[in-house]
Amino acid sequence: MADTPTTDGEAPTTALLERVLAEAAEVLIIESSPDELRRTDAARIVVSGSEIADLARLLAIVDGGTGDHCRCRGWPTILVSDPSGRELARWTLHHQTGLRGLGNCDAELRDGPGLTDWLADHGLRRSREVQQLLARRAADDEERRTAWVHAAPQPLAEAAEAVSLREAGAEERLADLAARVYPDAGERIRNLVAWAGFPPRRTSADGTNGTPWYELTPQRILLAEPTEAIFDGLTSATLNPNQLDGAAELFTSLEWTSPQRADIPEALRSLLVEHVAATGTDPMKFRMRHGYGAKPIT
Numbered sequence: 001m002a003d004t005p006t007t008d009g010e011a012p013t014t015a016l017l018e019r020v021l022a023e024a025a026e027v028l029i030i031e032s033s034p035d036e037l038r039r040t041d042a043a044r045i046v047v048s049g050s051e052i053a054d055l056a057r058l059l060a061i062v063d064g065g066t067g068d069h070c071r072c073r074g075w076p077t078i079l080v081s082d083p084s085g086r087e088l089a090r091w092t093l094h095h096q097t098g099l100r101g102l103g104n105c106d107a108e109l110r111d112g113p114g115l116t117d118w119l120a121d122h123g124l125r126r127s128r129e130v131q132q133l134l135a136r137r138a139a140d141d142e143e144r145r146t147a148w149v150h151a152a153p154q155p156l157a158e159a160a161e162a163v164s165l166r167e168a169g170a171e172e173r174l175a176d177l178a179a180r181v182y183p184d185a186g187e188r189i190r191n192l193v194a195w196a197g198f199p200p201r202r203t204s205a206d207g208t209n210g211t212p213w214y215e216l217t218p219q220r221i222l223l224a225e226p227t228e229a230i231f232d233g234l235t236s237a238t239l240n241p242n243q244l245d246g247a248a249e250l251f252t253s254l255e256w257t258s259p260q261r262a263d264i265p266e267a268l269r270s271l272l273v274e275h276v277a278a279t280g281t282d283p284m285k286f287r288m289r290h291g292y293g294a295k296p297i298t
Contacts, residue, residue: 032077196218248287
């Protein structure tokens, strides 16, 4: 990094940034990390004259910095040069919200969205595209979280909300509540296994079948139940499709299969194979074929 010597050891401040830019004749902004500046496909712009002052306003930071450094390489890269072409500073943006290279730590931008829009208006659109993508993913993740809470057995919905929001001790409180609300083991297991059937048919915002950690809470509670109680609960009543989905996920979970907790009763195993083969997603079928479905039905 090529910071101007006047910034060494100082906490980052907007005044320091303005001091550096006051000496600048040119600011080159390259849509890449510092170690990829020679990429020919990296979009770039040159800022000079009065636009340097405009850029300075958009690069204003929260004085004092964060006291830390982001672990990512950061992009775009901002190269500040004086009239002779000497590099005064080399800064990077991080997550479109922070600035590195000014002073002794990273600093939070005062107007990250404004800078992102300014860059896009000048032809560097990647930051805005990333922000739009992240916003869509956040909205999709929130919709999925809300749907999972809605899928909970109604008496457990409030506790499920707390789990999904990562409240301390929420999962333990949910398990205790489930035991109180459903003192009959079979009823408790069937309600939990139906809820455990939520994840496998959901697709995450990035197009994968990744499962948020909180969605495995019903499965973790089920795994604390005695094996025979689980089998009794699932063989003593007619199971609906959600319960079959949840049972299929439970019996292919790593906690059940490594080592194999117990052989599934044949009638239940056959029912799961038939259900997943007919209606399951490709990942569900793959887990079935390499798990409980590997044994031929006799």
